[in-house]
Amino acid sequence: MFKTRHAVPGSAPGTLTLPAPASPAPKPKICLVEYDAGNLVEREIVNPAELIEQLNSSKVSWINIDGITDLECLEALGKHFNLHPLALEDVLHTGQRPKVEPYSDYLFIVAHMVYQDKKGRICGEQVSFFLGENYLITVQEEADYDVFNPVRERLRAGRGIIRTAQADYLAYALLDSIIDHYFPVLDEISNAIEDLEDELLERPDRSMVMKLHEHRRSLTQLRRYVWPLRDVVNGLLHDHTGLIKEPTKIFLRDCYDHTVQLMDFVESYKEITTGLMELYHSSVGLRTNEVMRVLTVITAIFIPLTFIAGVYGMNFAPDPPEHRGLPLNMPELYEPHGYIIVMVAMLLIAVAQLFFFRWKKWL
Known part of the structure; x- marks a missing residue:
């Protein structure tokens, strides 16, 4: 944009010298x-x-x-x-x-x-x-x-x-x-x-x-x-x-x-x-905050669902080897429709959280 040419360091004041051009300079x-x-x-x-x-x-x-x-x-x-x-x-x-x-x-x-x-x-x-x-x-x-x-x-x-x-x-x-x-x-x-x-x-x-x-x-x-x-x-x-x-x-x-x-x-x-x-x-900060808010809401929704899935993924045995009932184990494991019941419960929890976040104006 703007060029600058300086004198050779240490040269005498009033010395007229031309800078070395990168290419042959035209006559003025x-x-x-x-x-x-x-x-x-x-x-x-x-x-x-x-x-x-x-x-x-x-x-x-x-x-x-x-x-x-x-x-x-x-x-x-x-x-x-x-x-x-x-x-x-x-x-x-x-x-x-x-x-x-x-x-x-x-x-x-x-x-x-x-x-x-x-x-x-x-x-x-x-x-x-x-x-x-x-x-x-x-x-x-x-x-x-x-x-x-x-x-x-x-x-x-x-x-x-x-x-x-x-x-x-x-x-x-x-x-x-x-x-x-x-x-x-x-x-x-x-x-x-x-x-x-x-x-x-x-x-x-x-x-x-x-x-x-x-x-x-x-x-x-x-x-x-x-x-x-x-x-x-x-x-x-x-x-x-x-x-x-x-x-x-x-x-x-x-x-x-x-x-x-x-x-x-x-x-x-x-x-x-x-x-x-x-x-x-x-x-940029506002956009980042909006993204983080959405990700936080998604994470909050999946936290209880992950907890439920983790609990039911512990693989407790429904019956002992002697075929006697274990009343302190998960009773849903004995239910024929237990899987459907748990999935519906998880869906209801997610929907309830969405309504709660909307009511709080977090979404």
Whole structure:
């Protein structure tokens, strides 16, 4: 679901190293989007050196890198924009806690993007932002999927104020898109939990416990991302570097409200899964009690019958060898219909017990 890459233990701070991939990693996709109020240029970049040459300082530049398998590209960007090696190291070593760090002339922001892949599985990846005065660099882990297409469409169509605003508004729009895409993921989890609740009430099964644990694990992971993401937005709201303009902070307030709402959803869904786990154990306990009650009733019915059958199975001799009567032995053994009489008596005892259990509401 979520991948984490750590630095080599004992390595020097700011060391840029790539993890050894299990298979040959594809080259990252680099896209350069430059725009102002009247024009927008979108290019696919192959060579990192070519990227630096094509930057236009008079426009807002958005450099999006899909994939973290090219050290040359990151080092070139770090040298051109004076990016700190520690920030570049956090880009490569994913699994960072969402955060915002101010540097001399840019902000370094880490967030986690969550989405569903083509198979419906919940996936997540780290997105790193370098926000300068007139540029924004975003670095994603994977190249297959992201949640930025609505922002790209707004840029191409020139809808809203995104083309007239600065790079800080673009950073807000991308961050807002990341936050908004948590909602459909949580909706899917909510629908799955509701279906499990209905099944638990009708026919509890052990496989449902595994599904509940999977949902709890997903919610715990989402909580790890949403909780600090709220602090990230709050940090941007109280930015003192001047990179976040006052008009953009108004929009960030709405973004902050969305993170609070997400936290409420995550916490409430976790409580629901806890309640469903207790409901499962209660349902299993009730079913076990019902089974034990029926078995106890059956056992209670057969106890006197077993006693009678055991007594008559003692094989007392009806007559002594001298053919004299034994009055202290079982008199029924001398009766021609003794077997029928005993069986009817046993049946009457069983029926009487059933009525007694019904009267006591044990059945």
